[in-house]
Amino acid sequence: MEGFSVKTLEKICVFCGANYGKEESYVKAAHRLGEVLGKRGNNLIYGGGSLRLMGCVSTVAAVHERQS
Numbered sequence: 001m002e003g004f005s006v007k008t009l010e011k012i013c014v015f016c017g018a019n020y021g022k023e024e025s026y027v028k029a030a031h032r033l034g035e036v037l038g039k040r041g042n043n044l045i046y047g048g049g050s051l052r053l054m055g056c057v058s059t060v061a062a063v064h065e066r067q068s
Contacts (some may be wrong), residue, residue: 012037013045016053030056038064 020027030053037044038061046054 009042011043011045014054014057015047016049016057018049018052018054020052026053027056030054031060033057034060035064037061038067041065 014033016030034044034057037057042061044058044061046058049055050058
């Protein structure tokens with residue numbers, strides 16, 4: 001996809017389950033996604049959940065956005 005970059009996408013919608021899941025890798029992936037979105041300055045659109053996987057993505061994104 002020539003000429004495509006993640007920064008081109010200013011707003012990204014994320015939907016996560018209401019649990020952490022059975023695998024620790026789910027939490028690690030949610031944390032990494034939040035980190036990447038925050039550092040790149042993308043706007044995270046989500047249902048407002050602050051618990052479990054969705055909370056992980058949103059909290060980490062907010063922390064990294066403030067640090068950038």
